[in-house]
Amino acid sequence: MAKDHHIKTLALLATDTERAQEAAAELSQDFQFVPLEEADAVVVLGGDGFMLQTLHAMLEAGDVKPAYGINRGTVGFLMNRPRKRADLLAAINRASARTVAPLRMVATDQDGRQHATFAINEVSLLRETRQTAKIEILVGDKVRIAELVCDGVLVATPVGSTAYNLSANGPILPLDSQVLALTPISAFRPRRWRGAILPEYSDITFRVLEPAKRPVAAVADQREYRDVAEVSVAIDRSSEFTLLFDPGHSLDERIVAEQFVT
Template sequence: MPDLERLGLLVSDTDKARAAAEQFRSLTDWVEPEEAEALVVLGGDGFLLQTLHAMLDSRRIVPVYGVNLGTVGFLMNRNRAPDKLLSRIAKAREHTIDPLAMEATTQDGERHNFCAINEISLLRETRQTAKICVTVNGKVRIEELVCDGVLVSTPAGSTAYNYSASGPILPLDSDLLALTPISAFRPRRWRGAILPNRYDIQFSVLEPDKRPVSAVADQKEVRDVAEVSVKVATNSRLTLLFDPGHSLDERIVAEQFMV
């Protein structure tokens, strides 16, 4: 469990989160986020993802306990009994997430490296469908995928864009990745693949002048890409803290029974 004497507090820039923060600030002597052994994040899923990305960029990674003061709060804990926050953190269960590492090479040869916690997506930039060659572990699996796009999702992100694109929901501890097409035209019957997360995935854009494609790692976009490689960033493991009975793996299971 994290050191409860060295907790940092981060608050989303919303009226709801700022109002709740007044009560949370009285619970303990908070330290500066850069000195904390764990962070309490008040806000929604978007703010939590922003926080996790900031840690990846700074290379200083600590456990994070999120309190939902947003909308969905899929990655957060419920905002209940604020006065018992410290005891809830002491009892919290750890869940680790391995982000994806993307290296995208543009048509003019520039290379861009970003991490994604949810998914990495390739998306057509114009009205023309994209044509993409899909390679897995050095072997071409689809010579020409004609589509609106294609994405690679982590288990943590499998209930987000991936699920909306009819991709599978992956258990958090499955060590799997979802490779999911977005509105595939050819091959029409291909619905995607579930791959071990130790596999490397490469995409090559075909006819890029006529059919330009962008690559998006969560919210960071690179336009006019020529090639994109995706693999798990095993050296950047993230830790989320959840109340017992409200863990991320339970939410992923529950999501599959919602109608």
Template structure:
């Protein structure tokens, strides 16, 4: 970031984040998001995702610098520092993040399109196991998967829901996606796949009336889906800012050595 830039601020609705925002406003002249060169996000990873989606929805994406006033804060920076906020942002290292684009078709024939920064998940809606057909680039790779669901995770999201479902951690810059089943029943030994990020994936729900499935793109959910397509939206670029030595890239790499 240049040494002189206009900043906007978006705190989460927690008391900690709001109090921190009030303190920052005493020393920083923030501007509306539409006029800003960078966005300061106060909260946790969930709030960061909310802010990134808000910018995508508005059609104007600027670099986002997060301060952790949440729980994990994997996508955030440490909240306290001896350096002023403007100096921290000027010294910050940018990291490009490319979202997924999900196109889903419901039982009524309605087509919905959402973006996901972490993952797209297909999940069973009832006690009935989901039954899915999985294709890659139009070729059926798995005719039937009985499971609670399946997810497609980006490197940025590979340490979130994907990791809890025993999916692989993907380093930033790997140009790969994790395709991870959730509680697979048949075939028992299939544990997922690692897919190049220029491939497209298609999912067809088998017996959708008997075995209804919902799809979730980060925080947006759509029920009664019959078909889902997922690809990387290379034309959409998000940018996160991190203090030197504490980037998301380093955190994801280090996570592979935690046990």
């Protein structure tokens, strides 16, 4: 989506914090919002967590609207700065658009049940007990690591590369890089393996070794499935969504700036 989007109708979603609710009340004085299903775009008031929650809900409903976030939370990496009320619609129509494709995760638990969901930031596998996890990693149909002994491992998108992935010493990925970060979490063996950068079309499979003795949970952004036996992860281009950013305040710039934080 280019600039001059011709957006005419907006929905408004706000988290339940006092700051977000106050901002919602102020915006509602100057603009007539419509239900989400009738809107051309959605204004999201809160922080990154609420933005992810909103995007997940739209993805699962199969009706994804362009989202313009206004930071009323803490980090606000996916959000715009608070702005004056009266020019909201004009600002959204001037905004830069960034199209993003989520990961699709399919987790099979130890009872053979499958759980499918989306991840916008990352899919992570994490040990559930004091026992280290043992995980086999395949890329395509080729085994790349026969046994990773670790606290966990994750796959991050460029959008999510500055979140958990960065905390686990993974690489920051430019938005247009068309790659994924595969990052170990406290790897014990292979001791020198620091992860990999993979083409975004890669199909990645994790097989949990000794799952009964060393149980592992799979987490797609905020959704957790426990006692998994196998997890497959791939980009889902059929479920793309659009984030809107004020000029000069784009997600690309934030990813670049994050690499110079001291």
